[in-house]
Amino acid sequence: MTVTTSQPVTPQNKRNIFQQLELDVRLLGMIGAFIILCIGFNLVTDGRFLTPRNIFNLTIQTVSVAIMASGMVFVIVTRHIDLSVGALLATCSAVMAMTQTEFVPHVLGLGLNHPITWIVAVGVGLVTGTLIGAFHGWMIGYLTIPAFIVTLGGFLVWRNVAWYLTDGQTIGPLDSTFMMFGGTNGTLGTSLSWSLGLVATVAALLVLWNARRAKLAHDFPVKPLWAEVIMGLVVSGAILGFVAVLNAYDIPTRRLQRMFEAKGDVMPEGLTMGYGLPISVLILIAVAIVMTVVARRTRLGRYIFATGGNPDAAELSGINTRLLTVKVFSIMGFLCALSAVVASARLANHSNDIGTLDELRVIAAAVIGGTALSGGFGTIYGAILGALIMQSLQSGMAMVGVDAPFQNIVVGAVLVAAVFIDIVYRKRVGAK
Amino acid sequence: MTTPKELRAQGATPMVAMDDISVSFGGIKAVDQVSVDLHPGEVVGLLGHNGAGKSTLIKVLSGAYQMDSGEIRINGDKVEITNPRDARSHNIETIYQTLALADNLDAASNLFLGREIVTSTGLVNDAAMEAECRKIMGRLNPNFRKFNEPVSALSGGQRQSVAIARAVYFNARILIMDEPTAALGPHETQMVAELIQQLKAQGIGIFLIDHDVHAVMELCDRASVMKNGQLVGTVDIEDVTDDDLLSMIILGKKPGEAAA
Ligand SMILES: Nc1ncnc2c1ncn2[C@@H]1O[C@H](COP(=O)(O)OP(=O)(O)OP(=O)(O)O)[C@@H](O)[C@H]1O
Numbered sequence: 163m164t165v166t167t168s169q170p171v172t173p174q175n176k177r178n179i180f181q182q183l184e185l186d187v188r189l190l191g192m193i194g195a196f197i198i199l200c201i202g203f204n205l206v207t208d209g210r211f212l213t214p215r216n217i218f219n220l221t222i223q224t225v226s227v228a229i230m231a232s233g234m235v236f237v238i239v240t241r242h243i244d245l246s247v248g249a250l251l252a253t254c255s256a257v258m259a260m261t262q263t264e265f266v267p268h269v270l271g272l273g274l275n276h277p278i279t280w281i282v283a284v285g286v287g288l289v290t291g292t293l294i295g296a297f298h299g300w301m302i303g304y305l306t307i308p309a310f311i312v313t314l315g316g317f318l319v320w321r322n323v324a325w326y327l328t329d330g331q332t333i334g335p336l337d338s339t340f341m342m343f344g345g346t347n348g349t350l351g352t353s354l355s356w357s358l359g360l361v362a363t364v365a366a367l368l369v370l371w372n373a374r375r376a377k378l379a380h381d382f383p384v385k386p387l388w389a390e391v392i393m394g395l396v397v398s399g400a401i402l403g404f405v406a407v408l409n410a411y412d413i414p415t416r417r418l419q420r421m422f423e424a425k426g427d428v429m430p431e432g433l434t435m436g437y438g439l440p441i442s443v444l445i446l447i448a449v450a451i452v453m454t455v456v457a458r459r460t461r462l463g464r465y466i467f468a469t470g471g472n473p474d475a476a477e478l479s480g481i482n483t484r485l486l487t488v489k490v491f492s493i494m495g496f497l498c499a500l501s502a503v504v505a506s507a508r509l510a511n512h513s514n515d516i517g518t519l520d521e522l523r524v525i526a527a528a529v530i531g532g533t534a535l536s537g538g539f540g541t542i543y544g545a546i547l548g549a550l551i552m553q554s555l556q557s558g559m560a561m562v563g564v565d566a567p568f569q570n571i572v573v574g575a576v577l578v579a580a581v582f583i584d585i586v587y588r589k590r591v592g593a594k
Numbered sequence: 595m596t597t598p599k600e601l602r603a604q605g606a607t608p609m610v611a612m613d614d615i616s617v618s619f620g621g622i623k624a625v626d627q628v629s630v631d632l633h634p635g636e637v638v639g640l641l642g643h644n645g646a647g648k649s650t651l652i653k654v655l656s657g658a659y660q661m662d663s664g665e666i667r668i669n670g671d672k673v674e675i676t677n678p679r680d681a682r683s684h685n686i687e688t689i690y691q692t693l694a695l696a697d698n699l700d701a702a703s704n705l706f707l708g709r710e711i712v713t714s715t716g717l718v719n720d721a722a723m724e725a726e727c728r729k730i731m732g733r734l735n736p737n738f739r740k741f742n743e744p745v746s747a748l749s750g751g752q753r754q755s756v757a758i759a760r761a762v763y764f765n766a767r768i769l770i771m772d773e774p775t776a777a778l779g780p781h782e783t784q785m786v787a788e789l790i791q792q793l794k795a796q797g798i799g800i801f802l803i804d805h806d807v808h809a810v811m812e813l814c815d816r817a818s819v820m821k822n823g824q825l826v827g828t829v830d831i832e833d834v835t836d837d838d839l840l841s842m843i844i845l846g847k848k849p850g851e852a853a854a
Pocket residue numbers: 619622624642643644645646647648649650651691
């Protein structure tokens with residue numbers, strides 16, 4: 163069909179500075195709340211909260227829940243829920259622990275700490291997680307059993323499969339290479355971290371620039387150049403600042419000595435070395451980028467959001483919503499396994515209670531991050547920020563010396579309050 | 595060009611033939627042995643009281659519902675339409691009565707849902723889709739401005755324009771319109787009428803469900819009237835009056851048949 167007339171693109175009258183910057187007000191609110199939280203804890207703890215050391219620890223503690231929360235966004239956006247992520251993490255962790263302490267060393271006869279051990283273990287774990295997730299998705303999509311029930315069952319099943327696989331014992335120590343995924347045992351060091359930070363900055367600026375060019379190419383309205391420059395500066399500052407902080411946390415001298423001894427060297431007197439970026443954080447960043455691209459720029463992501471917005475419309479548009487459910491839960495399962503790598507590597511062993519209560523933390527992170535339980539709305543960065551806020555709250559209270567029961571009471575109350583504020587906000591701006 | 599009427603007179607194979615279609619929900623026969631057909635460039639009106647089974651009948655053709663018995667032939671060949679993807683592959687496009695839009699997505703995303711324009715790297719090309727969306731909306735509803743908002747923020751009529759745009763954008767051969775003007779103002783309704791004339795001139799066959807007998811008289815070549823799931827009859831618009839159609843809808847009798 164030939165189409166002749168075209169719609170003129172009218173420049174919109176922007177009202178305030180936020181709109182000029184085209185920033186997500188909700189995101190700003192969350193960042194604001196997070197900054198207030200950090201400064202508050204920092205004041206109460208006489209500056210102990212915002213030390214490089216604590217920020218480093220906070221970051222690596224957040225990774226596992228944040229990885230799963232990004233998958234939970236897809237699950238909740240499609241109007242489902244996954245109550246089994248903590249249990250699934252435990253099963254994947256158990257399978258990987260058995261692979262690296264029993265299967266590779268004894269069944270394959272390669273001994274402990276063989277160079278291929280970690281690859282086999284991670285591979286087996288990821289396949290296990292993905293398959294279990296796909297199985298959940300199949301029951302939900304094709305057998306039409308509600309996700310709540312399937313994953314409630316999964317919660318019991320996988321927690322106890324993990325128990326059965328390991329006889330309830332703590333399995334460790336894990337493979338030495340595998341443990342590099344945990345955080346402190348695997349960091350890039352300062353110079354590599356700086357290089358990576360610079361590359362990331364350049365990449366981020368390129369993304370901003372390309373987005374602007376694509377809009378201009380179609381004569382769509384763009385934000386003023388000064389707003390673009392400010393965005394670029396903020397983004398670069400955030401990336402490089404983050405690297406600077408992680409680099410500023412020096413490896414304790416004792417530990418450094420041991421590292422040199424392990425290599426058969428002697429540590430030069432007075433040497434200091436920063437940790438730099440942990441590998442686990444890089445994994446989280448990679449997950450965040452990939453999941454964001456999937457959500458915004460792929461058909462899969464478009465269908466996930468369309469199905470969440472109106473399942474019937476999605477079906478009538480020719481989207482195979484059943485298969486989509488399988489895909490969404492497979493992604494969730496894959497991410498649970500990835501989290502299991504990070505979590506068990508951080509603990510240096512597989513323990514029977516690994517991932518306990520993670521399902522609640524993960525759902526809370528996604529929801530605090532703005533994922534609507536009614537489906538159709540949610541962002542990956544929101545969920546990750548949600549995980550960071552929850553972890554900061556927990557660590558901050560522990561540091562201040564709040565009793566354990568009160569810590570959980572506060573976290574629970576914050577969850578409910580955050581959702582309430584979100585509801586009020588959405589009503590104000592007229593979004594659903 | 596041969597008119598649809600001449601085609602029928604020559605006994606040409608219809609582009610769509612639905613034969614003896616039956617659909618039941620539980621015990622209720624929503625559609626009971628109904629047969630309708632459609633020729634290129636023809637507009638066939640489907641009329642009937644609320645709950646007569648019109649939407650159910652066309653949903654069988656669009657792949658939303660499965661028929662219990664009956665046969666669908668396209669250009670003479672028997673086809674299986676078991677889901678909306680099958681229907682689309684036969685170039686059948688549908689404007690549903692319920693519009694079937696994803697409220698959380700913008701107009702362009704809805705327009706291209708299931709058939710996104712992708713870049714060479716396989717990523718969805720939002721800018722290109724928005725540009726195409728602006729073009730087609732410029733023709734269907736020139737006052738439409740809300741391109742960057744979710745369709746939940748649109749009025750009923752604006753939503754309807756999006757649904758219409760989606761059905762006509764992809765070179766449909768067979769178009770199903772289930773009350774396309776239900777939420778439209780008089781000016782927009784007139785534009786849809788003009789659109790139907792244009793599409794008809796391009797040789798597209800249209801099933802039009804509409805409660806407005808007047809509009810049916812004006813736009814359609816033939817009308818099929820349903821009552822309680824059964825076909826009352828199919829008539830040539832040239833041979834009947836408004837009142838004939840009304841009495842078919844209300845009394846369930848073809849004109850000429852003696853009223854009981
Ligand atoms: N999904 C369904 N489940 C059960 N019954 C249904 C379903 N869809 C339609 N029906 C029933 O089938 C019958 C025909 O409905 P249909 O929607 O086809 O009517 P219609 O002619 O389109 O009416 P309207 O003019 O009000 O749109 C009605 O009795 C309706 O209640």
